[in-house]
Amino acid sequence: MHRRFFAPGALVAASVLLAIPASAASSAPGAPGIGDPYYPAYGNGGYDVSHYDLRLKYQPATDRLEGTATLLARTTQDLSRFNLDFLLDVGEVRVNGAKASFTTSGEHELEITPKTPLAKGSDITVVVRYSGVPSGEQAYGFTSWHRTADGGVAANEPEAAWWWFPSNDHPLDKATYDVSVQVPDGTQAISNGTLQSTSSRLGWTRYNWRSNKPQATYLATLAVGRFDITTGRTESGIPVVNAYSKDLGDNYNAARASIERSGEIADWLAEYFGPYPYNALGGYVPNTATRYALETQTRPFYSPSRFASGTNTYLVVHELAHQWYGDLVSVAGWKDIWINEGFARYSEWLWSEHEGEGTTQEIADYVYASRAADDPFWTVRPGDPGPDNQFHIAVYDRGALALQALRGEIGDEDFFAILKGWTDKYAYGNASVADFQAYAEQVAGQPLAAFFDTWLFQPSKPAAPEAREASIARDSGVPAQPKSWKKIAATSDVHEH
Numbered sequence: 001m002h003r004r005f006f007a008p009g010a011l012v013a014a015s016v017l018l019a020i021p022a023s024a025a026s027s028a029p030g031a032p033g034i035g036d037p038y039y040p041a042y043g044n045g046g047y048d049v050s051h052y053d054l055r056l057k058y059q060p061a062t063d064r065l066e067g068t069a070t071l072l073a074r075t076t077q078d079l080s081r082f083n084l085d086f087l088l089d090v091g092e093v094r095v096n097g098a099k100a101s102f103t104t105s106g107e108h109e110l111e112i113t114p115k116t117p118l119a120k121g122s123d124i125t126v127v128v129r130y131s132g133v134p135s136g137e138q139a140y141g142f143t144s145w146h147r148t149a150d151g152g153v154a155a156n157e158p159e160a161a162w163w164w165f166p167s168n169d170h171p172l173d174k175a176t177y178d179v180s181v182q183v184p185d186g187t188q189a190i191s192n193g194t195l196q197s198t199s200s201r202l203g204w205t206r207y208n209w210r211s212n213k214p215q216a217t218y219l220a221t222l223a224v225g226r227f228d229i230t231t232g233r234t235e236s237g238i239p240v241v242n243a244y245s246k247d248l249g250d251n252y253n254a255a256r257a258s259i260e261r262s263g264e265i266a267d268w269l270a271e272y273f274g275p276y277p278y279n280a281l282g283g284y285v286p287n288t289a290t291r292y293a294l295e296t297q298t299r300p301f302y303s304p305s306r307f308a309s310g311t312n313t314y315l316v317v318h319e320l321a322h323q324w325y326g327d328l329v330s331v332a333g334w335k336d337i338w339i340n341e342g343f344a345r346y347s348e349w350l351w352s353e354h355e356g357e358g359t360t361q362e363i364a365d366y367v368y369a370s371r372a373a374d375d376p377f378w379t380v381r382p383g384d385p386g387p388d389n390q391f392h393i394a395v396y397d398r399g400a401l402a403l404q405a406l407r408g409e410i411g412d413e414d415f416f417a418i419l420k421g422w423t424d425k426y427a428y429g430n431a432s433v434a435d436f437q438a439y440a441e442q443v444a445g446q447p448l449a450a451f452f453d454t455w456l457f458q459p460s461k462p463a464a465p466e467a468r469e470a471s472i473a474r475d476s477g478v479p480a481q482p483k484s485w486k487k488i489a490a491t492s493d494v495h496e497h
Contacts, residue, residue: 027077027117027119028077030044030081031044031045031046031083032044032045032083032105032109034168036334037335038386039170039334039387041107041108042158043172044084044168045077045082046076046077046082047074047076047124048073048076048168048173049072049073049173049175050176051072051175051176052070052071052176052177052179053069053072053178054069054165055068055069055180056181056182057182057204058181058182058183059183059184060184060187060225064132065132065133065134066130067128067130067164067165068127068128068130069130071125071127071128072125073124073125074123074124075118075120076121078119079114079120080117081112082118083112084110084112084126084168085109085110085166086108086162086165087132087134087162088134088137088163089130090128090130091131092128093126093129095112095126095127096125097125098115099115100113100115107140110166112126134152134154134163137162139159144162145160146290148245148287148288150224150225150226150247150287151226151286152223152224153222153224153225153288154221154223155294156218158334158390160220160221161220169218171216171217171430176215177191177193177210177211177215177220179191179192179209179220179222180207181207181222182204182205183206183224184203185204185205188205188207188229189207189209189223190207190222190241190284191209191223192211192219192220192296192299193210193211193297193298194210194280196210211280211297213277213279213297214428216297216327219296219327220297221301223243225245227243227244227245228243229242230244230260233263234264234267235263235264236267236276238266238276238278238281240281240282241281242256242283243282243283244256245285245286245304247287248285248304250308251304251307251308254308254309254311255302255304258311258312259302261313261316262281262282262316262320265313265351266281266323269320269324269347272420273321273420274324277327277328277427278298280299281299282298283299284299284300284301285303285304287304288304290305291306292494293306293319293494294319295319295322295326295344298323300322302319306494312487312490312491314484314488314491315490315491315494317348318347318348318491318494319494321343324343324423325340325343326344328428329422331430331432332430332431332435333432335386335433336431336432337385337391338382338383338395338402339431339432339433341395341399342398342399343400343403344396345396345397345399345400346403348484348491349363349364352482357482358482358483359482361471362479363400364405364472364473365475366478366479366481367397367398369473370478370481372461373461375461377393377398378394378461380392380394380395380459381458382394382456383433383457398455399456402456404470404472405451405470405471405472406418406440406455408470408471409444409471410440410443410444410448414444414445418439418440422439433452433456451470455470
């Protein structure tokens with residue numbers, strides 16, 4: 001007989017180990033990035049957010065923002081710690097009701113350590129109380145918060161959330177939103193979705209907005225200022241809310257003459273892309289010094305300078321096309337930006353044809369023929385342009401050219417079936433360029449790898465035989481410039497930030 005003796009300390013240690021859940025023993029910090037090679041620090045690992053509830057108070061005179069953000073999420077691993085992307089000052093964090101410790105790291109990381117580790121597959125509630133002056137914060141040397149004479153605006157791509165709410169800031173983690181904003185009487189707060197209610201008390205008015213469909217963080221927007229607001233409905237019944245800063249000056253009427261056609265344009269786009277996917281529509285023009293526009297979900301942001309030369313319906317077409325291509329179906333990674341920009345640009349070509357100002361074929365022939373083979377334009381690969389060229393003109397024009405070439409390759413019936421079927425197949429989710437190629441091959445019933453390689457991935461101009469095979473530039477020489485081209489070219493830097 002052999003007796004086994006345990007020292008008292010060993011017995012205590014053994015009992016402690018037995019009391020620790022297996023998940024706690026195996027828990028680890030969530031990654032500080034979601035895994036996007038273009039932006040390694042953007043987004044976070046270890047959890048997935050399903051809803052953001054943002055309760056805010058904003059003072060235009062000082063640009064001070066106070067907020068309480070409640071995030072509903074589910075863990076995707078055993079977590080000892082996790083990150084949110086955020087810049088403002090944090091006063092308190094609670095996870096599942098208990099106070100959590102927190103610190104900051106890097107350019108925009110809020111590191112949260114819950115009181116007890118979180119098991120994989122757990123539903124969690126994270127509450128962050130915070131405050132700060134958004135215009136005083138920068139990351140990587142820039143800001144996505146735009147100060148105006150009467151307030152402030154959050155709108156940028158690929159990042160805008162850090163300046164006004166803590167988030168998992170990457171399109172892969174889409175969520176629904178409730179945004180409640182308290183502002184001084186006489187000032188309005190504009191956000192995405194539908195206005196649920198307003199209430200006033202003691203000199204302050206609260207606006208409650210709701211986005212009830214999944215929305216990427218960069219597509220969430222906030223604008224506070226003094227606006228003229230118009231309302232209506234599209235022919236298909238979608239409620240429309242548009243907002244224009246009162247101090248747009250000479251750009252005011254051109255902005256309204258353009259954006260008030262949003263309902264008409266959305267109904268027209270639905271013929272190509274399928275039913276409009278949201279229960280709200282509109283646009284807003286704050287008096288910012290920016291030059292770009294952005295497809296913020298249900299309510300695109302437009303810089304007033306975009307209307308300095310008059311009406312700009314091609315711009316409205318571009319941003320509303322993104323409601324399907326970019327918002328409804330979002331990129332799986334930022335290298336897939338062609339799925340956003342090539343399609344929005346091609347929508348402008350379709351609008352040109354609709355307006356009798358040049359067919360898609362005429363525009364494609366002009367784009368192909370007007371740039372020599374040694375033009376650096378052709379060295380940018382729309383299918384994977386790299387972070388420095390994410391919004392390069394080639395992603396737009398060469399990207400749209402690839403779509404017209406695809407149309408010539410497979411025929412109108414399959415091409416337009418793809419445009420509509422794609423948004424249905426991946427609705428409210430994410431997809432990649434590789435997914436699009438696979439779907440196009442499925443619908444067309446033919447291999448298209450060589451085609452996509454030529455038009456999206458080769459850093460060179462597609463050779464004349466390949467172009468003619470795809471019904472591009474079948475006639476030699478440079479064709480006449482389409483009537484619409486100057487209007488289309490005027491939107492070329494639409495997302496240049």
